[in-house]
Amino acid sequence: MTFISAHDPYATPTAPGTVTPDQSTVVVVDGDIDTTTLPALRVRLARALGRATEAARRHLVIDLSRVAHCTTAGLALLIDTQRRAHAYAGSMTLAGPGPQLTHLMRTTGLDRRLTVRPT
Secondary structure, three states: OOEEEEOOOOOOOOOOOEEOOEEEEEEEEEEOOOOOOOOHHHHHHHHHHHHHHHOOEEEEEEEEEEEEOOOHHHHHHHHHHHHHHOOOOOEEEEEOOOOHHHHHHHHOOHOOOEEEOOO
């Protein structure tokens, strides 16, 4: 799995993602998603999506189980990542969002627009 540390925006993941048996690419996000971490996360998600597309893996899973807090700007990034995945004839799933992020998605109605799985 690609380990993206939101606490260390300069950390370089060792691989673009783990390929699961169903040919999904899984990206694990760790830490808060806020204005401090957003630029590095944007780059890392774009790279993972690009590499997945090049390798004909059309599904991106973003594991959010380690994210305690996400701003609305972070939600915008997730929406943009889904839009980009669809542009490449792919899809995206958000996995394991915590209580704060789940509440934010429900409040904004994004839980109906984004594909979200509890685990």
